[in-house]
Amino acid sequence: MNDTLFFILLLVPAILLVGMIILFIRLRQSDGEKRKMAEQIEQLQGTFNTLQLETLESKLNPHLLKNILNSIQSHAYQTYFALDKLGSVLDYILYESKSRFVTPREEIDFALNLIEINKIKISPLFELKVKNRIDETEPLLHQKLMAPMVSTDLIENAFKHADLQSADAFISIVFEFKNDTFQLTVSNKISRRQPIKKERSGIGKKTLEQRLNIIYGSTYSLDSFIEGDVYIAHLKINLLDHKVKMLTVG
Known part of the structure; x- marks a missing residue:
């Protein structure tokens, strides 16, 4: 136990x-x-x-x-x-510019294509105004009375000298054709930056004036002036007077 x-x-x-x-x-x-x-x-x-x-x-x-x-x-x-657009411009330069005269419609279309190419240089926010005040019923609009590429210098200068950096910068291009008269007005805000001087600068404008003097004589006017900080260039060609002059000389 x-x-x-x-x-x-x-x-x-x-x-x-x-x-x-x-x-x-x-x-x-x-x-x-x-x-x-x-x-x-x-x-x-x-x-x-x-x-x-x-x-x-x-x-x-x-x-x-x-x-x-x-x-x-x-x-x-x-x-x-x-x-x-560049293709159209090159065609115009290679073929139409060989002719002594083109129609105002052809010159305006060329200028519009040139503007589209220059738009690559600018920001989408940049103010670019292009206006057409064209009377399509004008008979002379489709007659070969325009010297080719007379629009080039005014448009190129605007894109070259415009103030592309300023918030209120702009380029305005207005085409007019009425009463047998072609008009081109180009304006732009002037750049505050000092432009780079080139040896051949200004030749384009002189060449344009020489061409216009030889071809149109007293039937055209080309003016440029500054209003404030805006540069304005205005070309006017009375094609009816030019046509009459050509017929008289002929």
């Missing part, structure tokens, strides 16, 4: 010890599982965040790419448009 009691007294602490060890091990395992579960949750959260970010980026990137593509398309179209 005593031996049995002694054995039980020894066994109970051992059972308790084993139970505590098992409980400790399970608690450790539970902590490990908790940590593992926490890590898995953290990984899942990270994966979710990544997927969410990728989803947002997948929406953003195509939008960005689309904007870039639209910009490229816009510049590509502008370049193609300008090249197309």
Whole structure:
């Protein structure tokens, strides 16, 4: 009896010890599982965040790419448009300019193409005004009475000397044809920057005046003046008087 009691007294602490060890091990395992579960949750959260970010980026990137593509398309179209106009200008220079005279309609179309080419130089925000006050019913509009390329110098000078940096800069070009008279008025805000002097500067205007004097004599006027900070050039050719003069001389 005593031996049995002694054995039980020894066994109970051992059972308790084993139970505590098992409980400790399970608690450790539970902590490990908790940590593992926490890590898995953290990984899942990270994966979710990544997927969410990728989803947002997948929406953003195509939008960005689309904007870039639209910009490229816009510049590509502008370049193609300008090249197309350049082709027309070159045709005019190579073929029509060989003729002594062209129609006012042909000269105006040439000048409009020249303006489109020069638009590449300026910002889309730059104020460029082009107006046509053309009476299409005028018979002389389609008769070969215009000296080719008389519009070139006035238009080129405007783009060359305009103040392209100022917020209120502008170029204004107005074509008029009525009462058998061709008129071109070009105005631009004068640049504050000192222009670079070139050896051959001013030759274009002198050459134009010489051509006009030889061809039109007293039937034309070419004036240029400054109003405030705006330079204005005005060309006027009375084609009816010129035609009468040609018939008289002929």
